[in-house]
Amino acid sequence: MEYIYNHENLILRYLVYIKKLEIYGFKSFGFKNTVLHLNNGLVAVTGPNGSGKSNILDAIMFALGENSPKLLRVDKFQSLFHDSENSSHRLVRVNLSFDNSDRGIPIDIDTVSMSREMEGETGESQYYLNGKKVSKNTMLELLEIIVAVPSKLNIVQQGMITRISELNSEERRKIIEDIVGLSYFDDKKSESIKQLDESDRRLEVALARMDEIKKRINELEAERNDQLRYTFIESQLKKFKAIKYSNKIRYLKSEIDNRSKLLGTNESNLNALSKTRDELRKEIEEIEQEKSSFMSRVDASNKLKAQIDTKLTNVIYQIEREKAVTKEAQLRMTSLEERLTFIQSEGRKIEIELENSSKVLLDKKSITEKKQSHLAQLKNDLETLNIRIDEISGHVDRNRKLMDRLFQKKSRLVEISSRLNILIARFEEQKKFYINKINENNPTIEIMKRSLNDKEAKLRDSAMHMCYSELDTEKKLINDLRNKSEIYSNEIHLYKNTVNKVQKFAMPYEEKYSVAVQLSNEDFAIADLIKDSQDFKILGMVRDLIKYDDVYKKAVFAAAKDWMKCCIVPTVNEMIRLASYIKEKNLPCLKIISSELLSSLIKEHIVLKDHDFIGKLADLVQSSIPNLVDFIFGNVLVVRNSKTAYDLSNQGYKCVTISGELFEPYASSLSLEFGSKISDLTHEIILNESIGSLLENSHILSTYLANKKAELEKIIKDISNKELRIRGLETLVTEKRITVNHLNEVTASLKNEIDNLEAMNRNLSGEITAIDTELTKNKKRDNIVSSSLVNNSKNIQYIVNDKIDKELSELTYKKNEILRKIENREIELREIITSTTSLENGINAAGERKNEILSEKESLEAEQIERRGQKQIAGQKLEQLEKELICLREEEQKIIDVSGDSYSILQNYEKQIKTLDDKERYLDKEINGIEKESIAIKKDISNFTVQESQAMNDLMWLGFKELLEGEISDVDILILELTKEYDELKTRLNLLAHETYVQVIDGYRDMSTRKNYLENERNSIVLFINEIDIEKKDVFMDAFKKVDDDIRKTFSEIAGGSAYLQIENEDIFSGGLSYLVQFQGKPPRESTSLSGGEKTMAATVFLLALQSLKPSPFYLMDEVDAHLDAQNTERLSKIMVERSSGSQILMVTLKESTVAKATQIFGIYSKSGQSQMVHYKNPDNVPLAQIKTSE
Template sequence: EIETKLSYERRKFDESDSLVKTSSNRLTEIDKNLPDHKVNLNYLQIEKSFSESQLSYFRDEIRKLRETEKSFDDKTNNLRTQKTEALRKQSQVITQKQDVDKKIQRLTDKITATKLAVGEFDSHSTNGNEKLLSNQEKFNSLIQSLETLERQKIKLERIIQNHKHSISEINLRIKKFTDEKIKSENDMHELSELIDASSKGANKYETKIKFAKGIMHEDYSISKLKHSTQDFGIEGLVYEILSWDKKYERASLAVCSDWIKAVVVKDFESLMLLAEFVTDKKLPKLKIIPLEAIPEVKIELPKQNGVLGILSDYVNCKKNFLPLKNFLFGNVVLVESRNIAIQLSKSGFKAITISGEYFEAKATSVVIDNNSKISKLTKIINMSDSVEGLQQLIAALRQTVLKKKNRAKKLDLLIKNYEKRRSLSELGMTTTANSLSELKSRISQIIQNKKLFESRINQLQRTQERISRELINRKSHLESLESQIKLVRENYAEPAMDRIANELTLVNEQIVEQDKKLAPIQNELKQKQSHLAELMAHDTKITGEKKNLQHTVSLMNQEKYHLDIDIRRATKDKDTSESELVKLRDEEQKLISTSGTSVEKMTEFDNSLESLNSKERDSTKEISSRERNTDTLNRDLTDLRQKESKITSLLTKFGFDINIEVFDAESTISSLESEQNRIKNSLNAGAPLQYVEISNGYKSSSSKKNMLEKERNTIVAFIESVEKDKRQTFLDAFDIVDTQVKDAFSKMTGGSAWLELENEDDIFNSGLNYLIQFPGKPKRESTSISGGEKTLAATVFVLALQKLNPSPFYMFDEVDAHLDAPNAEKLSTIIKERSEGSQFIMVSLKDSVVEKARLIYGVFPKHGVSHVVKYKDKRILSSLENQQ
């Protein structure tokens, strides 16, 4: 009970103290604003007096102007009466002219129809001209296109001709190179055969020459001397100088077989020179016969049957070689048979038979030559130089064959190159031919279009000529109708119409003059009435402001009075509560001193206290509900007062006032009605209604337009503000999350992590990049890291989001499973720091995480059943109680 009273008195003391402070502040504010309101009230009173004097002045001026306006109205009414009479006369004349007007109307209708026809034909003519011009332009364009295509056609044909010429030239070159290649191949074949044959012959003679040189016969010496015949005075060889018939060949060879290869020189000096050369060169044996040293040999021919004669007579030679012939054959007798030869031999003669049986004198020896021939070794040996030259020639021919082979290869390359060029030219010619074909088809199409446009242009020209003729006819008809109308008007014109018109003109001029004089007066009257209305509205406004200010001052005085009363009452209640609090604290101390022996009373007091607390909570709820209702009613009352103030200010603008002064408007109404009657006949009676309709329509459209523009601008501004706020909110949230990610990741791993926008210019249509850089590793995106690293990065991101918009609780399921002990320790430290704003429920098997939890649930199996163990950290609970 003491605690309840103590609590009640404490609350009462606090309420009184708060009321005193609030009322004092409000009272200070009222004292500050009240003098300003009084000054404004005095200013409004002065302005009200000035406004009333202005109103009185303008009312007098308006009355004078209305009297002047009335006198002008009387004069104007007389003039309008005259005008009415003239109009009556004019109506009579008009009645007489109705027939004329009907005729004129009929003619006018015809003119209108004719003008419409003329306009229609003009339109047709214009359209025809436009179509004709358009078709002519298209026709000219087609001609230009046709000329361009013709030029392109000529170019393409020229290109085709060039391709054909190129192909022809290439074919000629290919043929030329092919012929040259074939000729080279034939030459190579012939040269190869010649080389083979020459090689065989050269090889054959080379063997013989080697053999002849090897035996070192006299033929070798002869062959060596053959090249130096002029140097040694050599006339030739015996078998070269002498000759004989085939019949006596056996006999001649048998006789001179030893001398047949002897060298014949001019004199003995030549012999010695030649002998010295042979000795120096160590040549084989050589027989030398000097012509000058040959002795003269002559015998007498025995007279015996069977003797044919001296053998020298049957040997032929030149005259200068006769001594040689006589030396070799001049002492030998040619006989028919062997017996005769034997007989002559025994007689001391040298005898030889035609068959080649040679018997020396006295039959000392016999030489039989059955089929001997002059050895060709000399020729063979002489041919050695030719064979060597032949070998060189063969080598040269082989080089020539090689060159021809290389030339043939080059010709093959040239032929292939020209064949490629021919293929390209043929391809280009084919492409050009296709283009030419397409071009010809286009030219054909354009020629057809040209003919079509020519026919269309001719048709349009004929149509245009027909329209021109019809237009001329219609215009002549129109001129005829206009002349008829002019004639009718001249025939039916009357002097009365002119007179009435002059009279009406005079009356109208007088009325206009009166209106001109009256207009400044009416304008001045309207201005003064408008100024009067403004003054009245201003006066009404001043009156309203004055009343509002008086009301405000009155309310402030009343509020000040009530505040003084409330302050005094609250001060008194505060003092009373303070004294009661002192008493109750003393009683409380007494009770505390006796509480050790009063357990039962404490229990009773606790029960009573609990019931009282329950009542207090119910009372507090009811008070809160009533306070909310009071606040709602106060807001509604404030809204109603604001609406009342707006309506009052709106009515004030229109001159409304409860105490507004009333004046007589009959004179104004009568002057306006008379003015309306005066101008009724001269003006369009329906104009006001039309003006009202048009004006209302314009105002409505204008107001709608303005309203739509205003709404549009409002919507655009709202959208822009929303976009701006949305962007700024997003960027603020992004900065917060980015900062928290950097901080949390750095604490947990010592590395770096941050967020990046993919496109800063379009942040809502692009995404975010979550970049991670662990210590000693390069930076990577969160999508390309390992599973454990992803878990750590995701946990850091969730903790960063917690700072932005904390949730009541977070559930983590073994997020530390892939972390080592140091990182798990760091994670538990961060979660413990963040648990001050939210609750974290976490499944974990790490000791470093579990030891930092305030409430732990352990689950273990026993006999196939899961058991739960609950543990509260009492140290944390005690620290929380101490803080409370």
């Protein structure tokens, strides 16, 4: 970078720019190498429409790595190739050469070349840096350092200005966010919000759980309290009830005693009172007669006296009325005098207060005037400081912008230096590692070669054929022995199974035969006869010749169990012959029946009418032998139950129940059959001889089996010996084979290892050479970057040492001090004004109160005069009424004197009669009362006795045998309230409440600890999110201020009007940015509501301001002035010239005023379907019309 200082501003000039552009086969440029030599500053590209001038900018974008067909203005990537019929020339190559004198690109050469090639066959792109093939990412990293990647705002294509002009407020905000990279903050915030949501969910679960536990605690606490209260109330109720019953019993006892004493006293008094009443009645009759005679004489004088009494009453009433009026007037006059005295004292106090308040008010007004004059002086000083601050703030802002650019450059250089240092350290470490590896490999190779020779010698000495032949012979012998062993094993297994089956089969028969021998019953005879059954013409056994229903099985067995093994023969002769044979053979007992004798059997018919009688048993059993069932069962009756069987047996019948109970006639005996079986060992006896023969043969087979086992054991022993021999031979062979294989593997491995190590050494030597080259190159680049950092730091230090910042800080401090003083003075002034207003209000209120007191005083004085007149009038009337009262009293006294004696006599009679009547009535009342009281006392005594007994029983039921002492009042009320509470608690009582309460409280404490931890975690996340928002807002506001300042300055210079950005909402990121523009002579309007040319001008200024956020060494602009009129084009071109002093601007334009201001002009025209170019240097800014075109 190069810095030029002109005493007013420090201009930053980037020296990295596009020095040369080479195009081959790209779009309208044919298959020839088109070269553009470009200078720094404003470069204009012009020409007729369709000539291909915009393709120059597309070629630069292509070389910088752009892969979007839309941005390269083609429908597909293949359209980038020049239209030519010769497919062998389908190649696109664009080369950019950058001037790198300031080492902005961290490569230690003055010119850096970046190329991109694309072949038509594959469509793949190759990237080259200084002629060396590199990856696209490597090239983009270098471009990122100088802010020249194609995706930034340094490339302005056709239509981009229009799109910017149509941006709404929110899109303007988002484009600034994208430039300064606020998405980083959004990502951090999104992740933090996710963590916050998880924390909130965990906290919500914890709080919900705590609420549930708390609710449960409240419930349990209430239940626990109810449980404790219930127990307490239960004990208290018993106690209070016992006290109540004790008090009641004591009270009842005392009442019974009192009532008994009172009853005795009443009886004695009743007798005395009855005698006295009789004497009084006689005396009353005598006095009544004397009174009647005297009354007739007194009636005449009483009429006159009644008239005088009426007049006296009226006069006395009027006198009392006038006295009341006089007294009321006197009291009101006293009250009025007291109120007047109080009003006069209050009036004097108000006058003193008004005088003092007026003096204080005058003092405060004078202080207010002084404060206002001092405040005006401070505001004048503040205005002077603001003017001075405004004068130097412009210079400070320029220094700050320059510092921002220098720090951006320094950060990029530091990053590049760090990468280079890491790369150099990595290369040196690799080189050191490779050298050590080679030094380690060389002695290893020598050792491996010596070991290889030894292994090959051992391999030649090994012999395997003798061991293999001996092993094969032994294997053949052991196979023969194994075949023979298998044959023997099969035979032994077969014989062994046969012996086991014989023994298993014969054992049950032997056991049954032994049982039959022990019994020695008819089964032996039956078995012997069955062998010769045809000779004796035996028809069968009874058990085999009869049939019956299973329901009657027990009855049949009970009635004919002894006949079941009886033999049936056809004739009597056969029966005798069979008996002789049994006797001759000395066989056990046997029963024999001749069917010939059965034919003469007489059947007996029995008819019984009984519900439990089933029938004759012979009718329920069937047989093929005629009369056999009648012979065996003919006289047996079948009934349902034992009771019926017993009754019929007593009548001489033989009866059996269906459950197997057999009753002999006349109940002589009873036998029971509950499911026994008939033993049949005949078959076992017959098979006894065959079983014996079978057992004898099995013993012979067992002997043969033992001999075979001995031979098999000998063969197995031979096999074991052979196997040991074979295992020894196999071990020997295996060891030799392993040894040989190991030798072969080790030999091959050693050869491979030697080859690999030698190849590794060769590769490592080549890598060391390459690393040395890279180290030299990177160290040179590091030196260049370090020198750039030193220069950059010097420039930063120069700006830091500028005293203008110090002056601005001092002025700002003074300004803050003045503002603080102004604020303090204003606060004091407001306080004085407030107190002054309060004093004025107090003075006004005191004046009003004074007027009220004066008016009240006047009304009180008038009322005082009125009350004094009322008092005088009432006094005069009172004197007249008292004179009239004296006259009436004198007349009344005369009448009294005349009739005084008669009245006294009459009064004496009345008094005597009344006295006697009172005594009589009193005696009657006393007698009646005593009689009633006696009846009530007797009833009370009876009731109290019953109540005492009941109360004593209740006391003992409560568990108290003696009376309790207690002086508690209102025991009944306490018992009533406690009983009510007791019944209420009983309905909701939980006897496990206390135990459960303790457990739940412990769980709540644990959950509370968990909740506190989750709240702290959530608060830390919220704090982190707030810090992210603050940092994001600060970064955005810095960028916003920078863009807004640039818009204000640039628009004022271009259009002479004003334009600025305005934040719509207090919450910056929930709204957008309004872009307000005011051209000269027009009102301010939003940029989207401007006319076409004005909208283009406003959008261009906004674009230039956005570019100032991250300055680029070069800019590509495609017809950005297309929609501007001549005046606005002229203004825009001036701004472009100014901006080109710090950056290279390559601008495609058709406007003559813009071309005239360019330092270099390229004219593009079409010829034979290819773009052609002319070049003109224009250092003197000659108008386009005066330039002669030459190819």
